Amino acid sequence: MSASNKRAFVFTCLGLGLVFADQNLLAPNLTAIANDLNLSPNERDYKLGGQIAFAFFLLGAPAAVLIGSMADYYPRTKLFAWTMLLGSCPNVLAWMPGVTTFGQLYWLRALTGIAVGGAAPLTYSLMSDLFPPSERTKMSAVTGLSMTLGIVCGQAIAGFLGESYGWRLPFAVVAIPAICVAMVLMFFVEEPERGAMEAPPDEEASLEQDATAAKMYARKLHGIVSVRTVALFLAQGVSGCVPWSMINTFFNDYLAQDKGLGVKQSTSMLILFAVGGMLGTIWAGWYGQILFNNKPENVSIFMGSSAIVGVFPVAYLVLANYDNSASDIAIKSILSFISGGIASCVGVNIRALLLNVLHPMNRGTAFSLFMLTDDLGKGFGPLVVAGFVAAFGRETAFFISVLFWIPCGCLLAASCYTLKRDLQTAAARYQTERAEENRSVRLD
Structure with a gap:
């Protein structure tokens, strides 16, 4: 693997982990957030646990289809960078004390959900041009591990920092390095050649297209x-x-x-x-x-x-x-x-x-x-x-x-x-x- 492809692999995995670190930032501190937003215990479970998760993943589902389709036509490193920024900027806003209502938090988390939904298809499209078919099982394992580690780290950051420093700080702790990685992907990571690891198309494949x-x-x-x-x-x-x-x-x-x-x-x-x-x-x-x-x-x-x-x-x-x-x-x-x-x-x-x-x-x-x-x-x-x-x-x-x-x-x-x-x-x-x-x- 060339140096540029190694760089693309490392920063894509790092970016994927940081995007998925957003997923469970609320979970350890539901009660603290409910108290801060003046929500009752029932509202805590239905609004913070139910409605926000619904928006987070329901918007993430069509985002996966849309951004995944765009990955077939546009540079994926740039798309991934913009996707990360779309997820990180709402986290920076959630860190600020101006977010004082459930509605504000709801829409900020929904925007982050779009980023989580779009990250996976972008990553797999990008990785398929970094690894030949004989090595893609290993690639899939590494990217899957990146997602899992991201979720675990996000939950750990929220749990250990949230109790001492407030539930807002973990959003900034995850968002700031994600923005930095997005900038690296945007300006310093080269787009791998599309289809470089595939066999030349045959006549039947051309007909299918x-x-x-x-x-x-x-x-x-x-x-x-x-x-x-x-x-x-x-x-x-x-x-x-x-x-x-x-x-x-x-x-x-x-x-x-x-x-x-x-x-x-x-x-x-x-x-x-x-x-x-x-x-x-x-x-x-x-x-x-x-x-x-x-x-x-x-x-x-x-x-x-x-x-x-x-x-x-x-x-x-x-x-x-x-x-x-x-x-x-x-x-x-x-x-x-x-x-x-x-x-x-x-x-x-x-x-x-x-x-x-x-x-x-x-x-x-x-x-x-x-x-x-x-x-x-x-x-x-x-x-x-x-x-x-x-x-x-x-x-x-x-x-x-x-x-x-x-x-x-x-x-x-x-x-x-x-x-x-x-x-x-x-x-x-x-x-x-x-x-x-x-x-x-x-x-x-």
């Missing part, structure tokens, strides 16, 4: 959702987003306020959950590959079992009493670490299976659809949890939210009945759809 975009996109969507394994994976995300929304949006503040741990101790426990998740991802990817090489259907059973088993430790953390003794905190912290490891077993394997049951013509569109549904789930999930809180109170609502992993696990396990056939027919579907597209082009 002449087909109308609408017809091609509609055909791809039909081809994707008609694969039963993909349909099951998309469906499981509907229920799977609810417990994750509870953990990412509400759980830190719940442990700090309702269970009496304090912001710093509860943040430490959530960091252990995330560290367990990172290590669990590495182990689950290794073990899932062994299962896949031996009998692919076992991966489906492994994912489904992991989702259902993950209910028990997280439900215990929700319902347990906390006495703040050293031994009690140690036990709960270990359980939080284990919970994160179990909960992470699904994500790394579901993406690998998606790659395997879809042919090359549909993989990019499929992952865009997967990211779109993921963003929508992250937007609606907190609203669902906030509705449960209004109806049942925090503890019961969070327990009910965790139970949504059970139907998620059942759908994942059910894919063991469809996976083998979909793997066997992937090549045949590829040939059929290429022939249909080329025939359609000639008729047009």
Whole structure:
């Protein structure tokens, strides 16, 4: 890799981490923010936990599509820089004391959500021109780790600084280095040559480019959702987003306020959950590959079992009493670490299976659809949890939210009945759809 490409890789990963550090800046200090903005406990959960998360991810979903499409035509390093600035400038404004109402904070967070939504497709487009196909799995792992580390660092900054220096300071701590990285991307990082790592296009590929975009996109969507394994994976995300929304949006503040741990101790426990998740991802990817090489259907059973088993430790953390003794905190912290490891077993394997049951013509569109549904789930999930809180109170609502992993696990396990056939027919579907597209082009 050339020096300019290395520079692009390093600063893109750094920028991606800083963008995703924005995601959980509110979570550790929901109560402090509610007090500052004169919100009641119910308004804290519904407005700060539900409505802001809804705006954050609902605007991020179309941003992913729009900015991802622009990445095909405009310099991506410049687009990424502007995207980072779009997310960082609202954070600088949130740091200032002039933000005194919920409405002001709502729109500032919505703008940041656009940046988070647009960052991922830009990054993957850029990285595909830095690495050949034989190294893109490693590239994907590094970029995924950048996102996770960004979220963890953002939550840690908010938790440890927010209690001592106020909830506003973490926004500036994240925004200022992000603006600096954006300036480097804008003026000092060269745009890699588009398509430099790809094989020269053949005649059929040229014919495909002449087909109308609408017809091609509609055909791809039909081809994707008609694969039963993909349909099951998309469906499981509907229920799977609810417990994750509870953990990412509400759980830190719940442990700090309702269970009496304090912001710093509860943040430490959530960091252990995330560290367990990172290590669990590495182990689950290794073990899932062994299962896949031996009998692919076992991966489906492994994912489904992991989702259902993950209910028990997280439900215990929700319902347990906390006495703040050293031994009690140690036990709960270990359980939080284990919970994160179990909960992470699904994500790394579901993406690998998606790659395997879809042919090359549909993989990019499929992952865009997967990211779109993921963003929508992250937007609606907190609203669902906030509705449960209004109806049942925090503890019961969070327990009910965790139970949504059970139907998620059942759908994942059910894919063991469809996976083998979909793997066997992937090549045949590829040939059929290429022939249909080329025939359609000639008729047009």
